Structures are given as structure tokens and as C-alpha cells.
Amino acid sequence: MEEIEIYLETAKEMMEKAVAHSKAELAKIRAGKAMPSMLDGVLVEYYGTPTPINQVASVSTPDARTIFIKPWEKSVLPNVERAIMNSDLGFNPQSDGENIIISVPQLTEERRTQLVKQSKAVTENGKVGVRNARKEANDELRKLLKEGEGVSEDAIKGAEARVQALTDDFAKKLDELLELKEADIMTI
Known part of the structure; x- marks a missing residue:
């Protein structure tokens, strides 16, 4: 019927x-190797609006232990760094003034x-x-x-x-x- x-x-x-x-x-859920999707839940303050990180920067993984983040606007770099540090992911982002590099520790x-x-x-x-x-x-x-x-x-x-x-x-x-x-x- x-x-x-x-x-x-x-x-x-x-x-x-x-x-x-x-x-x-x-x-x-992080399984040990670096993946761009690990940062999917991170929201960056972008012109007063919480915005997903992949909408303000390109996120890539050059190797299994590194996440490389290149913001599309230099001015948003400190906000991206702060958002990553404030997330519960336990990452310590390193900035060179233009990019952010995260070394993913061994589990x-x-x-x-x-x-x-x-x-x-x-x-x-x-x-x-x-x-x-x-x-x-x-x-x-x-x-x-x-x-x-x-x-x-x-x-x-x-x-x-x-x-x-x-x-x-x-x-x-x-x-x-x-x-x-x-x-x-x-x-x-």
C-alpha cells in the first residue's frame, strides 16, 4: 500500500x-595523521562573524604531521591563530607572519x-x-x-x-x- x-x-x-x-x-576525530578536516569545527572571527576556517584560508597537509594554513587576507591571520588555540584540539599553531603551520603530535x-x-x-x-x-x-x-x-x-x-x-x-x-x-x- x-x-x-x-x-x-x-x-x-x-x-x-x-x-x-x-x-x-x-x-x-583525529586519528594521528594530519588532515584538513581536523579543523572543520574551528570558527574564525571574520569581520565580526564566526566563520569556518576553510572559508577564510586554504588548509592543506604537505605531509602526515603538518597542517599548513594560508589565510586569504593577511589581516585575518591573528584571528585564525587565536581560533585554533582556543579550540579543544590541543594544537599549538606557529605563524611566520603570512602562514600558520601546525605540527600534529604523535598520539x-x-x-x-x-x-x-x-x-x-x-x-x-x-x-x-x-x-x-x-x-x-x-x-x-x-x-x-x-x-x-x-x-x-x-x-x-x-x-x-x-x-x-x-x-x-x-x-x-x-x-x-x-x-x-x-x-x-x-x-x-
């Missing part, structure tokens, strides 16, 4: 968003363990989002049955089974993302 398909499609979209969000959050075993815990928390939040989508879809399906809109109980049971299958698939995707991130973090 068309309404059932709409609820299933909505649940799938919500689950995809939960996984995409988790993937983006995991990308922000300690303790820090790696913290990052794995953080990654697990991110994926667990993703799973909560997936389960919430399942609950919403199942609630809508049961409401459809109660309203007696010419929908059989068997059709609802079948749809609930499909929702559960989607839930299992997306939970598995999140587990795979976590596995990859853990391997990335623990690789020295």
Missing part, C-alpha cells in the same frame, strides 16, 4: 541521515584510547537516531492499522519486519564505520 511505502521511505531517509551525521562526526596510547571511546559514543548516538526512526515508523504503521484504512494486520506486520531489516542494515553500517575508525586510530 502506498502509505506504508511512504513511511518506510521516510524511515530509510532518517536512518541515512543518522549514519551520514555519524560519519561526519567521526571524520572530525599517546592514552589519547588513542580516549579517541576510540569518543568514536564509540558517536556511533552509539547514530544508532539511537536509527532506532528513533524505527520507532517513529512503527508508531505510524500501528496508527494506520488503528484507523482501519483498509490495511490488513499482515501488511503492517510485513512493513514492521521491513523497518527492522532497515534498522539492522543501518546499525551494521555504523558498526563498520566504527571498526574502520578504530583501526585508523590504533594504527601507529
